[in-house]
Amino acid sequence: MINGKIDLRSDTVTVPTNAMREAMSQAVVGDDVYGDDATVNELEQLAANMFGKEAGLFLPTGTMSNQLALFTHIQRGEDVILPDNCHIICHEGGASAIIAGAQLRSIPNVNGEMPLDLVEHYIRKDPEDIHQTKTALITYENADSDGQVRSLEYMKSIKEIADKYEIPVHLDGARIFNGATYLGVGVKEMAQYADTISVCMSKGLCAPVGSILVGSRKFIALARRKRKILGGGMRQVGILAAAGILALGEMPKRLQEDHDNAKYLVTRLKEVKGLEVFEERQKINMVFFRLKDYPLDSAALVRYMADHDVCINGEDNGLMRFVTHCYVSKEEIDQVVELLKDAR
């Protein structure tokens, strides 16, 4: 429950835990633009260590983290290779064209992955040819916002192609901890196949705000400059970083519970007449289904649920998505399933 409601719209709805609120109230802070905020410095160091990189940078959002990565990695007009359904293309308001001036070279996402031969095919091969720009970055997500997870082998293959042409790899790791939990590996094992990684702390990890960008010392120094250009140099922001320290340090341990609850939700949804449940798509904390012969359409179902204090999103491209998180219990899943069964 969050504020008396069961909220299955997203893991972004999670509110800070009591431990976070406590840590925020006690946080030692300073002017972070001067580098004086001890709590921000601690968070950035913690993130760098966790991901096996030299440095970290605290940012307000995952979008800013991704866009700053592009802004720092590339020059205007250069190519960025990425999957066509990724967050950078679909959900960041065209920012890559506005901020970094990137030319996005999107590759079809086939079964959740950019085919490796296509990635290599799209890389610019002839820097001497005045018709051609340069491929300056390859980026993709793991886990992605469709709840799919790429294997370590796939990540390694992308890195090998990138290395062959000396192109950096940026991993949009908004949900990297969910990915690592699903794969049963540490985030460092995933991070070794990317030069830079952006990580969201305000999704399933419950921080109220915050993303962290990690990479080499040189890259982060340049990103820090460019964050200032974007107006992202913040002052006594340790008050938020304090929640981030708990988000990274404590919260990933409990993500398996969200994944188990999502699996349980799949099992229970299969009991409801008129739903087509996409069982094989449930890997992390996301469950997908379709209203097939269900008595209510998507809009009516959203209203019916809202009348019973359950928040859900309507269908997107014909698909319904329910997301489990820290504030959704097994008992609440049972309540939701009973409501679904009773609708008419």
Ligand SMILES: *Cc1c(COP(=O)(O)O)cnc(C)c1O
């Ligand atoms: C949520 C998300 C982001 C952006 O995070 P915001 O904090 O909402 O700006 C980036 N990439 C992926 C894959 C996401 O799911």
